[in-house]
Amino acid sequence: GAVVSQHPSWVICKSGTSVKIECRSLDFQATTMFWYRQFPKQSLMLMATSNEGSKATYEQGVEKDKFLINHASLTLSTLTVTSAHPEDSSFYICSARDKQETQYFGPGTRLLVL
Amino acid sequence: GNSVTQMEGPVTLSEEAFLTINCTYTATGYPSLFWYVQYPGEGLQLLLKATKADDKGSNKGFEATYRKETTSFHLEKGSVQVSDSAVYFCALNPSNTGKLIFGQGTTLQVKP
Numbered sequence: 427g428a429v430v431s432q433h434p435s436w437v438i439c440k441s442g443t444s445v446k447i448e449c450r451s452l453d454f455q456a457t458t459m460f461w462y463r464q465f466p467k468q469s470l471m472l473m474a475t476s477n478e479g480s481k482a483t484y485e486q487g488v489e490k491d492k493f494l495i496n497h498a499s500l501t502l503s504t505l506t507v508t509s510a511h512p513e514d515s516s517f518y519i520c521s522a523r524d525k526q527e528t529q530y531f532g533p534g535t536r537l538l539v540l
Numbered sequence: 541g542n543s544v545t546q547m548e549g550p551v552t553l554s555e556e557a558f559l560t561i562n563c564t565y566t567a568t569g570y571p572s573l574f575w576y577v578q579y580p581g582e583g584l585q586l587l588l589k590a591t592k593a594d595d596k597g598s599n600k601g602f603e604a605t606y607r608k609e610t611t612s613f614h615l616e617k618g619s620v621q622v623s624d625s626a627v628y629f630c631a632l633n634p635s636n637t638g639k640l641i642f643g644q645g646t647t648l649q650v651k652p
Contacts, residue, residue: 430583458638469544469629469642470584519583523638531576531584 428454430522432532439510440540447505447535449520455500456522460529461493464517476503510539542567542634546643549627553620553650561615561646563604563630571632573597573606573613574640578627587615587628620650 429452439445449459457478462470474484474495482495492514494506503522507514515538521529547562565573572591576584588597593608602617613630630643 432583460638460640462642467644469644470640472639472641475637475639521584521640527638528586529638529640530586533581533583 428452428522428524428528428530430520430530430532432518432520432535434535435533436536436538438538438540441511442509445507445510445537447507447518447520447537449503449505449522449532451501451522451524451530454522454524454530456503456524457500458523459497459503460521460523461495461503461505462519462521464519464534470519473505507537510537512539515539542571542632542641544630544632544641544643546628546630546646549645549647551646551648553648555622555650555652556619557650559615559617559620559624559648561628561630561648563613563615563643565611565613565630565632567611567632567634569634571634573604574631574633575602575604575613575615576629576631576642578629578645580626584629620648622650622652624648625650 433448459476461473464470474482476482476497478497497503519534521531543566574589575587577587588599590597590606596605627645629645631640
């Protein structure tokens with residue numbers, strides 16, 4: 427099946443710094459990618475929909491200036507957590523949708539903000 | 541609003557036991573329903589899906605039937621294996637936008 431990668435797989439940063447997470451579809455083109463956030467023992471919560479060549483659409487309650495999304499190409503979307511704080515510590519997961527509208531998920535990125 | 545509720549885990553079974561993981565949903569309209577599985581250290585993988593009432597999704601011995609009257613999509617397998625140990629997520633797509641709404645996940649542990 428199709429493969430989606432995320433980089434890095436985990437990151438530790440100091441409070442106030444920015445962190446960029448990459449999501450790549452390795453063997454297919456994805457006009458749409460999704461970013462999710464998962465807290466321990468909780469479900470995945472959709473943060474935003476990333477569309478190639480246009481602005482991302484954010485879910486209610488998600489700060490667009492805090493979580494910057496760039497879908498620069500058909501195989502790459504990036505999520506930048508700006509001025510990270512400890513409450514941003516979480517597991518971030520992306521998915522990419524192919525032409526058959528099947529979503530393939532990345533393995534996730536664990537962020538710890540100290 | 542739209543939501544998905546799964547039975548709490550962990551579910552611990554012996555090999556070859558029968559598995560049921562309950563999933564109920566609340567949605568407007570006619571959502572598509574999914575089961576995803578996440579093996580340790582890997583991303584979520586689509587296990588099966590159903591797009592309309594009474595549809596049965598099946599894959600790798602797992603089955604789930606879209607029950608509109610009970611708003612349920614319970615996952616079943618007749619004989620589990622140790623390799624089925626994973627976290628299982630029930631999800632719905634309320635309007636075919638691709639915006640999946642997930643349940644909280646159920647951890648399955650199968651012991652030899």
